Amino acid sequence: MPSAPISREVFASLADSAGLKLSERQIDELHAVFPRIQAMAERVRAGGKRSVAAEPAVIFKPDTK
Amino acid sequence: MTDIFTIAEASALIEQRKLSPVELTRSQLDRIKRLDGELHAFILLTEERALADAKAAEAAIMAGGPKGPLHGIPIAHKDIYCTKGIRTTAHSRVLLDYVPDEDAVTVARLAEAGTVMLGKLATHEFAWGGPSTDLPWPVPRNPWKLDRFTGGSSSGTGVAVAAGLILGGTGSDTGGSIRFPAAFCGISGFKPTYGLCPRTGILPLSYSLDHAGPLAWTTEDCAILLDAMAGYDASDPACADIPKKNYRAALEGGISGLRIGFVRNFHETDMKVSDETHAALKQAAEVFRGLGAEIRDVTLPSAQDWTACGMLIMMSEAYALHEPWLKTRMELYGEFFRDRVLLGGFLRSSDYVEAQRFRRELCAAFARVMQDCDLLLCAVSPGPAPTFEGLTKMISFDPERPSLAYQFNVTGAPALSVRGGFSADGLPVGIQIAGRPFEDELVLRAGHAYERATTWTQRRPVFDGVASVAQAAR
Numbered sequence: 001m002p003s004a005p006i007s008r009e010v011f012a013s014l015a016d017s018a019g020l021k022l023s024e025r026q027i028d029e030l031h032a033v034f035p036r037i038q039a040m041a042e043r044v045r046a047g048g049k050r051s052v053a054a055e056p057a058v059i060f061k062p063d064t065k
Numbered sequence: 066m067t068d069i070f071t072i073a074e075a076s077a078l079i080e081q082r083k084l085s086p087v088e089l090t091r092s093q094l095d096r097i098k099r100l101d102g103e104l105h106a107f108i109l110l111t112e113e114r115a116l117a118d119a120k121a122a123e124a125a126i127m128a129g130g131p132k133g134p135l136h137g138i139p140i141a142h143k144d145i146y147c148t149k150g151i152r153t154t155a156h157s158r159v160l161l162d163y164v165p166d167e168d169a170v171t172v173a174r175l176a177e178a179g180t181v182m183l184g185k186l187a188t189h190e191f192a193w194g195g196p197s198t199d200l201p202w203p204v205p206r207n208p209w210k211l212d213r214f215t216g217g218s219s220s221g222t223g224v225a226v227a228a229g230l231i232l233g234g235t236g237s238d239t240g241g242s243i244r245f246p247a248a249f250c251g252i253s254g255f256k257p258t259y260g261l262c263p264r265t266g267i268l269p270l271s272y273s274l275d276h277a278g279p280l281a282w283t284t285e286d287c288a289i290l291l292d293a294m295a296g297y298d299a300s301d302p303a304c305a306d307i308p309k310k311n312y313r314a315a316l317e318g319g320i321s322g323l324r325i326g327f328v329r330n331f332h333e334t335d336m337k338v339s340d341e342t343h344a345a346l347k348q349a350a351e352v353f354r355g356l357g358a359e360i361r362d363v364t365l366p367s368a369q370d371w372t373a374c375g376m377l378i379m380m381s382e383a384y385a386l387h388e389p390w391l392k393t394r395m396e397l398y399g400e401f402f403r404d405r406v407l408l409g410g411f412l413r414s415s416d417y418v419e420a421q422r423f424r425r426e427l428c429a430a431f432a433r434v435m436q437d438c439d440l441l442l443c444a445v446s447p448g449p450a451p452t453f454e455g456l457t458k459m460i461s462f463d464p465e466r467p468s469l470a471y472q473f474n475v476t477g478a479p480a481l482s483v484r485g486g487f488s489a490d491g492l493p494v495g496i497q498i499a500g501r502p503f504e505d506e507l508v509l510r511a512g513h514a515y516e517r518a519t520t521w522t523q524r525r526p527v528f529d530g531v532a533s534v535a536q537a538a539r
Contacts, residue, residue: 040373056421
């Protein structure tokens with residue numbers, strides 16, 4: 001299920017909780033672009049149909065040396 | 066001296082004692098001083114160091130001959146490559162006064178090979194933020210046309226090679242940053258297999274996507290540089306512990322009988338590319354066919370898929386790296402890099418994990434295609450170098466303009482950008498040749514064969530009223 005668009009207020013609160021001090025203009029500009037990022041995030045999810053066995057490309061391998 | 070040499074040409078003349086490394090270096094320094102005021106390829110010229118390197122090289126060569134093809138050859142480094150005792154800024158105010166204690170491993174290897182260091186080259190801020198006009202150094206200019214974008218992020222290297230300011234240089238490629246400047250500046254740029262060249266001492270952007278590699282006038286010159294740069298180093302956890310190959314020696318042999326997959330979907334359906342790009346790719350396929358290769362149409366996952374995967378990984382990793390500085394010294398960043406990297410802070414951890422799961426699936430799709438192909442031919446850019454107008458801060462996220470480079474960062478496969486021709490108004494048009502991971506020599510052989518079969522490397526930008534190629538058999 002695609003993520004719902006984030007409101008500007010929620011976006012600003014995310015910045016706050018991340019400890020980022022953004023100007024109003026930055027919040028406006030980044031919020032305006034963020035739907036494109038959300039679209040990318042949806043694209044990589046394969047519609048939620050990915051098997052639980054599908055491992056990410058970055059996995060941990062204990063050092064054998 | 067106004068002749069511009071390739072590394073191979075200069076190297077042969079040095080070995081024959083017909084060219085002095087000191088005179089060559091002085092000539093390059095003169096050329097840089099004469100032209101770089103308009104081109105802005107360099108952010109730091111290390112003249113004293115260059116002359117010292119050249120004198121040492123010349124003395125050693127006169128005493129015992131050159132130790133290899135790079136002995137006495139003037140090069141320069143992208144300013145994310147740490148250079149001991151020499152300022153390394155990543156083209157950012159954040160690192161304005163940073164002076165590393167150690168050379169990057171690849172810098173040390175190139176120095177050991179006898180290169181002469183001319184200086185540090187412009188880059189997009191931290192290898193992603195450009196072209197930026199709010200930084201302490203000006204935006205590099207394309208020597209083919211000064212109002213055209215150079216491509217990035219290895220912008221200074223691309224310009225410096227194209228304009229004959231250096232004979233070769235270092236770059237990095239996280240999502241095209243060697244291949245784009247190679248395409249727009251009309252030179253050869255090689256992104257090796259991930260892990261072939263150690264990244265130790267290169268300021269990172271994205272750990273699992275960063276690649277170190279060379280840019281030079283020809284594929285042969287790239288192979289010569291790669292021979293020095295490549296090889297296992299335990300300090301880089303991603304570095305591949307595999308036997309070292311001789312990439313220059315592997316250039317000969319032709320490509321007859323090789324199967325080249327022509328990836329049409331990138332430039333025919335996934336995004337709009339220029340007529341010149343269509344023509345260059347079609348002509349390249351014919352050239353390869355004429356050289357005895359079999360051309361077969363193949364389809365890879367879409368450019369949009371590769372871009373989404375690569376961008377989410379890069380944004381997450383880059384944001385994590387920069388978070389401490391973004392919280393404490395945000396005002397020092399240029400606007401382009403700052404606001405692009407900030408967006409990574411709004412991604413969820415599950416976005417990153419899902420992108421890495423998608424990455425494995427995309428790599429499997431690539432591997433299936435490569436079961437029946439030895440090489441790939443595809444587009445590298447939508448057209449020749451554009452003007453700066455329209456190169457906005459958020460262009461990286463434009464769904465109408467997916468990247469044509471990410472597929473080989475996501476897979477870690479080797480990829481080479483070479484000239485595929487020129488537009489009607491004289492701008493170079495790039496094409497891309499790629500291969501299987503750790504078959505870098507095959508990609509380079511194909512690029513070398515292609516350059517030998519075409520005339521594109523004979524054409525230099527006419528920048529100062531003089532365009533010349535070193536005369537043969539001087």
